[in-house]
Amino acid sequence: xxxxxxxxxxxxxxxxxxxxxxxxxxxxxxxxxxxxxxxxxxxxxxxxxxxxxxxxxxxxxxxxxxxxxxxxxxxxxxxxxxxxxxxxxxxxxxxxxxxxxxxxxxxxxxxxxxxxxxxxxxxxxxxxxxxxxxxxxxxxxxxxxxxxxxxxxxxxxxxxxxxxxxxxxxxxxxxxxxxxxxxxxxxxxxxxxxx
Numbered sequence: 251x252x253x254x255x256x257x258x259x260x261x262x263x264x265x266x267x268x269x270x271x272x273x274x275x276x277x278x279x280x281x282x283x284x285x286x287x288x289x290x291x292x293x294x295x296x297x298x299x300x301x302x303x304x305x306x307x308x309x310x311x312x313x314x315x316x317x318x319x320x321x322x323x324x325x326x327x328x329x330x331x332x333x334x335x336x337x338x339x340x341x342x343x344x345x346x347x348x349x350x351x352x353x354x355x356x357x358x359x360x361x362x363x364x365x366x367x368x369x370x371x372x373x374x375x376x377x378x379x380x381x382x383x384x385x386x387x388x389x390x391x392x393x394x395x396x397x398x399x400x401x402x403x404x405x406x407x408x409x410x411x412x413x414x415x416x417x418x419x420x421x422x423x424x425x426x427x428x429x430x431x432x433x434x435x436x437x438x439x440x441x442x443x444x445x
Contacts, residue, residue, distance in 0.1 A: 274311045278304040281313045312402040317427055319407035322420030328436060331395055331426050340393040341374065345409045350399060354440035356433060361445055364409035368416050376418065384417030395424045400431025
């Protein structure tokens with residue numbers, strides 16, 4: 251019953267994030283950091299206010315995510331993502347909600363929504379451990395290359411935190427912060443209709 255409740259809450263949260271992205275009109279002011287919509291910087295010409303607005307190409311209205319969501323995680327670019335697709339010791343994992351994944355994803359990636367990753371770490375090469383400090387033994391896990399919608403998308407960082415909390419080594423996680431926003435902006439190939 252507890253797992254069903256957690257799954258229901260996770261599903262609701264993912265749908266809320268998806269609905270938010272679908273309803274923000276271009277030009278709407280957005281937060282840069284949690285609770286902060288602008289930052290004033292000093293330049294040689296005087297103070298300049300940096301703010302952020304929703305654009306037609308933006309994936310969501312989240313806040314800027316750190317390049318390294320947890321100590322030990324390695325940030326990567328498109329180059330490393332493409333190389334990982336051909337590496338049998340690596341997995342490229344789309345951590346987005348399946349509603350986003352079906353619209354277009356990186357070819358060769360697998361989909362594990364961020365709300366489900368802590369329950370599906372066996373698919374990443376981990377083994378369930380009963381009664382241990384962490385629920386998973388991930389010593390023989392593959393290198394995981396994660397991505398979501400882009401630099402303001404919290405889905406991959408949320409999943410990375412859950413993975414590390416439950417026993418996945420941060421040193422085996424590679425985070426593509428640019429996500430689908432940067433991938434598509436660079437004109438790289440996507441595939442549609444995948445779950």
